[in-house]
Every structure is written in structure tokens, then in C-alpha cells.
Amino acid sequence: MAAGRLWGVGVGPGDPELVTVKAARLIGAAEVIAYHCARHGRSNARRCAAPYLRGDQIEEQLVYPITVETTDHPGGYRGALDDFYAEAAARLAAHLDAGRDVVVLAEGDPFFYGSYMHLHERLAHRYRTEVVAGVTSMAAAAAALGRPLVERDEVLTVLPGTLAPEQLARRLADTDAAAVLKLGRTFTAVRDAAETAGVLDRLHYVERVSSDAQRAEPLASVDPASVPYFSLALLPSPLAASTMDREAVAQRQPSTGHGEVVVVGLGPAGRPWLTPEVQEALAGASDLVGYGPYLDRVPPNARQRRHPSDNRVEAERAAYALDLAHAGARVAVVSSGDPGVFAMASAVLEVACEPRWKDVPVRVLPGLTAxxxxxxxxxxxxxxxxxxxxxxxxxxxxxxxxxxxxxxxxxxxxxxxxxxxxxxxxxxxxxxxxxxxxxxxxxxxxxxxxxxxxxxxxxxxxxxxxxxxxxxxxxxxxxxxxxxxxxxxxxxxxxxxxxxxxxxx
Structure with missing residues (x-):
């Protein structure tokens, strides 16, 4: 009999809808579902997977002998866990030897501070094994905050809150962005380290991310007594934060007239005839101006305003587009074919050379001609x-x-x-x-x-x-x-x- 297959499946940070399509398929197909839990029996990983379970599968509950408490095991805390993982691996091996496929559920990602990796180390060399990545808590936290983690050449550092405070402070001071996991009882030490590093005012706190009980707020305002184990601290991209702050200020300010007119050629027919440059200009426009049937060839976009007109009012259409741009709009004037061939480019430029609009930027992007x-x-x-x-x-x-x-x-x-x-x-x-x-x-x-x-x-x-x-x-x-x-x-x-x-x- 062929041995079964072992799957380490990430089920994301808490929201069952953040389980990947592949993970959901494997969970529904497996004969054995295994998951870790504390002695109370509740498992966040199983809760995430619950919508995808069949109801008739074998469930192996892997109950930790200890979590954060002390133990009288001869090998101490590490010895107790080593014995636990050895016994859990043996239980799963019995199913695999009997030809049953086993899915081990892992909260977040299986190889990101996950318990699954200890089973993987003991079983992957003996059985066919595949790991299915999951959404990490830090990725979900960044999404919840609406703050990018890193961009361009910035460096992201992932830290366990269990590090010594002086190490935490040094690493937080030396990086652009950071995620600090395993808060819980380490919260006060992490907060003190962030203050020492001078980043406390930029640090965000997120607990139970993507679940109904999610909470997010500046870390400096969090009561240490209220912090659960499933929480983290996030130091997002300073570059992105700076840009977002500038954009927020710009949104509050009246328009300064820094718009432009881009005259684009749609080619002879639909999207396959568009150049990538024209597609980018159309996507970035706030306003579309043109002869009605030509505008109809551009897919509708609810955030964009459309200004159709008759085919015999080219000068008026050009002036209208330039007025919009003068007020700060990003205007795309559309032409069929190429805008410079019996089309709108010359009409726009002729009007744009009048004193009233001489400072409005105008660009012309070519299109495939008829x-x-x-x-x-x-x-x-x-x-x-x-x-x-x-x-x-x-x-x-x-x-x-x-x-x-x-x-x-x-x-x-x-x-x-x-x-x-x-x-x-x-x-x-x-x-x-x-x-x-x-x-x-x-x-x-x-x-x-x-x-x-x-x-x-x-x-x-x-x-x-x-x-x-x-x-x-x-x-x-x-x-x-x-x-x-x-x-x-x-x-x-x-x-x-x-x-x-x-x-x-």
C-alpha cells in the first residue's frame, strides 16, 4: 500500500475568507485533519478551516502539554515540547503509513513562526510532503492598517517579542520597517524598546487581525493588561507614510491647477489595438473628452467623468479640455486611430497656444492609424x-x-x-x-x-x-x-x- 501524503496548509490569520483556494480544496479532500490547540481544546486554525471541512473526516487534535507555564519535565520547557512533537509526528505517521492523506492546519503561514515546521522536520524526509503558503499576520495587519510594509529599497525586519529588550531596541533603530510578533506578556518590554529606539510614535498595534474581534490602534495608547497572545506590533514603511501624509494634505488643499491634457489615439477599433502607453494614460485620467462614439469605446469607470460632444466642435472640445486641466484635472482627449492624423492633436495644440492656456501641459500619444x-x-x-x-x-x-x-x-x-x-x-x-x-x-x-x-x-x-x-x-x-x-x-x-x-x- 502506498503511503499517504502530508500537507502543511496555511489557513491565514483568522478570516476564513483569507484561506487560499488551494488550501480550501485540500482541506475538503483530505482524510485526516490535524491541528494544534491548548488544553482548552479551541483552535483558531480549525475555526478558519471549518467552512471547508466535510464533516466525516478524521480529526487529530494535537494538544500542547504546556504553553507559557512552567513544567517539571526533566528536559524543561524545550524537552516537554520535543516529546510532544515526537508523539504527534508518530500519530500522523500511523495515518500516512495506512495510506491516508493528512492535512496539518497552520494558522498564518506554516513556515512563519508556525508549529507545523516541527512536524515537517520529523516527517518530510519519510513521506511525500508539500507546504501550502498562507497569509501571514503581518501582511494582514498591514492591510488592516492601510499602511504599506516596505517599498523601493527599504528593509523589513521581523522580530519575536521574546528578544532581550536591548536587542529589540537596536534592531528597531537600525531598520526601516518592522513586525514584532509574540507580544502578549512581552508587550511592555517591546514598548520600552520602541521608546528607546525612538520609533514608539510610529508603531501600530493590531490584535486578532482579520477576525471579528480585531483591534488596531497606536501602540503607545494600549493597556498592557489587555494584550492577548495573538497580537503584533507593526512599524510600517516610513517612505510610504511620508507620501501618504503629503497626499492627505494635498486632498485638503484647493486645486493649484497642476492638471494636464493628454491627447491619445485609440487605434481603429477596440482594446487590442491600444498601445500600453495609451492604456496607462486612460487609466490615470480623471476626465475623458471626445466625440461620443469614440468615448463609447473606452470601458466605463465610475471614478472618471465623461464629456462627449459632437464631431463638428473640435475647437470647443479642445478649449473645454484645457479648462478642465487648468482647474487641476487630468484630461484624456480621445481620437480614433492616431490623434495626429486628421484628428484632435492639432485642434488641441492650436487652442493651447492661445495666451489663456499657454501654461497648461499638453502631451500627444500616438495610435495605430486606419x-x-x-x-x-x-x-x-x-x-x-x-x-x-x-x-x-x-x-x-x-x-x-x-x-x-x-x-x-x-x-x-x-x-x-x-x-x-x-x-x-x-x-x-x-x-x-x-x-x-x-x-x-x-x-x-x-x-x-x-x-x-x-x-x-x-x-x-x-x-x-x-x-x-x-x-x-x-x-x-x-x-x-x-x-x-x-x-x-x-x-x-x-x-x-x-x-x-x-x-x-
């Missing part, structure tokens, strides 16, 4: 020189657009054409096609990309002479090849469009 996204779907049509232009005549006259189209076509540049049509602009696509045909062959490859990355994505590849305006709307981007752009069907049947890097001499 031209890049559409090109990637068919291959590499933008592999050589190309020109980006907009067919919208809302901000520039058609004569200028037509002149630029003709110049780009005559220069044999690949064209990426934005804003080709809208509900009120329906004739420009045909006009642009006819103009381009004066300079390009009828079979020049043209790529129509609509809603790339979205649910309505559609990619169409056709000849320039076949370009039908009815296939084009405001959400479509056109890529028109140069004389060198190729449309090739590969062995798998897929067609690719690319423009070679080399141009004929």
Missing part, C-alpha cells in the same frame, strides 16, 4: 512612399483637394484616402477616381477597408476602373496603389497587395 490597419489586412501596399490625404471639403475647398490628388498621382505615390464620403458628400469618390485615372492604369489595385477591427469589418480589393462610389462611406478608407503596386494570388488562394521597396531606375 491606413496601417487596412494595409495589414491585405499585405503591404504602403511598402514604399505614400501620401495621406482627406477628401472632406468641410475644412478645405475641393480645388485644393483635387490639386493635391493630381500632384500625388503624378508623383506615382500610393494614396491613403481618409473621409472619402458621408451622407451629405456623395460625389467626391467618383470625382477622385476619374482624376486618378488620368495618371494611373485602370487595373491599379485599390483596397477598400471598412470598420477594420470591428464587428462590421469588410475588406474589398478591386481595380481602380471598378471603384464604385456606392461601396464607400465615412467609415471606409481607400488605399490606391502606385504604378508598382502588385496584386498577387498566392498558392493558398489568398490575394495579397504589396508595393515593392525598390523603384525602377
Amino acid at each position: 491606413a496601417q490597419a487596412v494595409a495589414s489586412r491585405v499585405g503591404a501596399p504602403l511598402g514604399h512612399d505614400y501620401c495621406v490625404l482627406s477628401l472632406s471639403d468641410r475644412l478645405k475647398p475641393w480645388d485644393v483637394i483635387a490639386s493635391r490628388l493630381a500632384s500625388a498621382a503624378a508623383a506615382d505615390l500610393v494614396l491613403a484616402i481618409y473621409n472619402p464620403a458621408s451622407r451629405s458628400r456623395t460625389w467626391q469618390v467618383a470625382a477622385a477616381r476619374d482624376l486618378l485615372l488620368e495618371h494611373r492604369a485602370p487595373d491599379t489595385p485599390v483596397v477598400l477597408g471598412r470598420d477594420v477591427g470591428g464587428a462590421g469589418e469588410r475588406i474589398t480589393v478591386l481595380r481602380l476602373a471598378e471603384l464604385d462610389p456606392s461601396l464607400v462611406d465615412m467609415r471606409t478608407l481607400l488605399l490606391v496603389g502606385s504604378s508598382q503596386t502588385r496584386l498577387v494570388e498566392r498558392g493558398d488562394g489568398n490575394r495579397v497587395v504589396f508595393t515593392p521597396r525598390r523603384y525602377p531606375a
Whole structure:
């Protein structure tokens, strides 16, 4: 018969909900549950594990012969405990030899001042053994206080309260942060050591952490007579404390106007197209400003304020964002694609250069452009020189657009054409096609990309002479090849469009 398996399972500091998922699973599956307790029979470890017990398991109660009292054992206190651990290990070994898996419950973490380690030393070399870490009392205490233990290069020192007072004082004075465990009867000595070390005013007291009976207060105000064994002293990070104090003061002060505007590109569609830099800026913003449908692409966050507006009020939107930042807000102005390509970056900067807002910081973070996204779907049509232009005549006259189209076509540049049509602009696509045909062959490859990355994505590849305006709307981007752009069907049947890097001499 194969021997059973020994598990040392940490059940955390007191709250059954702080038991890990793995610990709960093992507790529910084991045939034998063992736990330590004093002679009164109560066990904090078993109380933590109680919700995960089946009710039909063998329970081995390991009752300490002594706790803090004296003993007449020939080996003294240590000898009495050594005998106890040897006898407890033998009891568990009998179950393991019979093929039963044994879970030993350990309050907090099994290897952090835990009794389980004494059984581990006696059994781990004989049986398959695994230790499951648990939440320590000092970690739970830091969480309860809302004070970080350490950060950056700070040093954390863990001390037993049973150390000599002069050692405690020296170690407390020499460290950045500390946790002092095993208080109880040592409390007065620990308090005196903290006063000698000059840290008493920074020391916190926590008892029965994470339980219904939890108490936390400055250690200097605690009555020594009220201190139980399950208590500790915590000296949290001085760096974090300093920062938190400054932040608390800042929250009480009126805004000094140290906000900023960050103009970000969302890319052509959802989160997979966002850069990590843009995601960080969006997460850190207090206010989001932008065209309504673009704002809808940013997941809602209850702490953030949203300011949607119409697509035709770019200057007003920019001024509103700058006013928010001037009052201290961290504003993200969102654009589709890249904010510097027919989008909000230039509008914000133009307004920001006016005297009223000249001191408001403005940053621009790039995004993946629609031209890049559409090109990637068919291959590499933008592999050589190309020109980006907009067919919208809302901000520039058609004569200028037509002149630029003709110049780009005559220069044999690949064209990426934005804003080709809208509900009120329906004739420009045909006009642009006819103009381009004066300079390009009828079979020049043209790529129509609509809603790339979205649910309505559609990619169409056709000849320039076949370009039908009815296939084009405001959400479509056109890529028109140069004389060198190729449309090739590969062995798998897929067609690719690319423009070679080399141009004929």
C-alpha cells in the first residue's frame, strides 16, 4: 500500500475568507485533519478551516502539554515540547503509513513562526510532503492598517517579542520597517524598546487581525493588561507614510491647477489595438473628452467623468479640455486611430497656444492609424512612399483637394484616402477616381477597408476602373496603389497587395 501524503496548509490569520483556494480544496479532500490547540481544546486554525471541512473526516487534535507555564519535565520547557512533537509526528505517521492523506492546519503561514515546521522536520524526509503558503499576520495587519510594509529599497525586519529588550531596541533603530510578533506578556518590554529606539510614535498595534474581534490602534495608547497572545506590533514603511501624509494634505488643499491634457489615439477599433502607453494614460485620467462614439469605446469607470460632444466642435472640445486641466484635472482627449492624423492633436495644440492656456501641459500619444490597419489586412501596399490625404471639403475647398490628388498621382505615390464620403458628400469618390485615372492604369489595385477591427469589418480589393462610389462611406478608407503596386494570388488562394521597396531606375 502506498503511503499517504502530508500537507502543511496555511489557513491565514483568522478570516476564513483569507484561506487560499488551494488550501480550501485540500482541506475538503483530505482524510485526516490535524491541528494544534491548548488544553482548552479551541483552535483558531480549525475555526478558519471549518467552512471547508466535510464533516466525516478524521480529526487529530494535537494538544500542547504546556504553553507559557512552567513544567517539571526533566528536559524543561524545550524537552516537554520535543516529546510532544515526537508523539504527534508518530500519530500522523500511523495515518500516512495506512495510506491516508493528512492535512496539518497552520494558522498564518506554516513556515512563519508556525508549529507545523516541527512536524515537517520529523516527517518530510519519510513521506511525500508539500507546504501550502498562507497569509501571514503581518501582511494582514498591514492591510488592516492601510499602511504599506516596505517599498523601493527599504528593509523589513521581523522580530519575536521574546528578544532581550536591548536587542529589540537596536534592531528597531537600525531598520526601516518592522513586525514584532509574540507580544502578549512581552508587550511592555517591546514598548520600552520602541521608546528607546525612538520609533514608539510610529508603531501600530493590531490584535486578532482579520477576525471579528480585531483591534488596531497606536501602540503607545494600549493597556498592557489587555494584550492577548495573538497580537503584533507593526512599524510600517516610513517612505510610504511620508507620501501618504503629503497626499492627505494635498486632498485638503484647493486645486493649484497642476492638471494636464493628454491627447491619445485609440487605434481603429477596440482594446487590442491600444498601445500600453495609451492604456496607462486612460487609466490615470480623471476626465475623458471626445466625440461620443469614440468615448463609447473606452470601458466605463465610475471614478472618471465623461464629456462627449459632437464631431463638428473640435475647437470647443479642445478649449473645454484645457479648462478642465487648468482647474487641476487630468484630461484624456480621445481620437480614433492616431490623434495626429486628421484628428484632435492639432485642434488641441492650436487652442493651447492661445495666451489663456499657454501654461497648461499638453502631451500627444500616438495610435495605430486606419491606413496601417487596412494595409495589414491585405499585405503591404504602403511598402514604399505614400501620401495621406482627406477628401472632406468641410475644412478645405475641393480645388485644393483635387490639386493635391493630381500632384500625388503624378508623383506615382500610393494614396491613403481618409473621409472619402458621408451622407451629405456623395460625389467626391467618383470625382477622385476619374482624376486618378488620368495618371494611373485602370487595373491599379485599390483596397477598400471598412470598420477594420470591428464587428462590421469588410475588406474589398478591386481595380481602380471598378471603384464604385456606392461601396464607400465615412467609415471606409481607400488605399490606391502606385504604378508598382502588385496584386498577387498566392498558392493558398489568398490575394495579397504589396508595393515593392525598390523603384525602377
